[in-house]
Amino acid sequence: MAPPTQRLEVTLDTELESVDLAESIVMRISEAAGFGEDDVHKLGMAVREGVVNAYNYGNAQDRQKKILLTVEFEKDQIVVHIVDEGAGFDLEDVADPLAEENLLRTSGRGIFLMRAFTDELAVGRGPTGGTDLRMCKKLPRSKADTCGA
């Protein structure tokens, strides 16, 4: 029998306050899921960076638009989706922030940090054509066993 799926879906307003809210939601869930302090912080930060991108670039700070945050557990990992209502983007178009010529740029490190703090990051398209950021992190071993992994 497949383990039960647990999923939380939150619709966020396109405002700065949503960044802190999304981060704290994911931190609380990941704490409850048994992640250690360091991983809770990393997940929270990855979500922060994702929601900042949705706010700034995806929805271009348009208060008419929404950001959809979903958090769910799949077998042995936590999966977070951040979906905006923008025009979408290609990962290939994002400059490498570690390249010498980009080190003094004041932006462009969000995707890099999301990748650094999660086990998997994918960029897709949401239902309205905006960006669907999918980030995953393996559950701590004991919790993964409990979830039937």
Add this chain to the structure above:
Amino acid sequence: MLQGTCRQIEDVAIIDFSGKITLGEGSATLRKTIKDLVSNGQRKILLNLADVDYIDSSGIGELVGAYTTVRGASGELKLVYLTKRVRDIIQITRLFTVFDVQADEAAALLSFR
């Protein structure tokens, strides 16, 4: 939220920051602090980050902006007392090759001479 208090030792302005350097108020506070210092003629600036326990990519961008602003005015900007989390972010973003991070305040003040 980010708060900063300024003190002066000889010709070095030391800003003791506390809080978070993140998108919004935190970043804006850092930007304004640096801008005001440079406008007032400060050319040697030391940022004490001992009480800054969180920085996001926007905050990092603001630190980089501070660095280029001070350098553009022919000045020097240095960092001291990085917390583990801030240090880790600066490490993985290769910004140790940009920022002059000093071990302690005494060493930092000496390095400005």
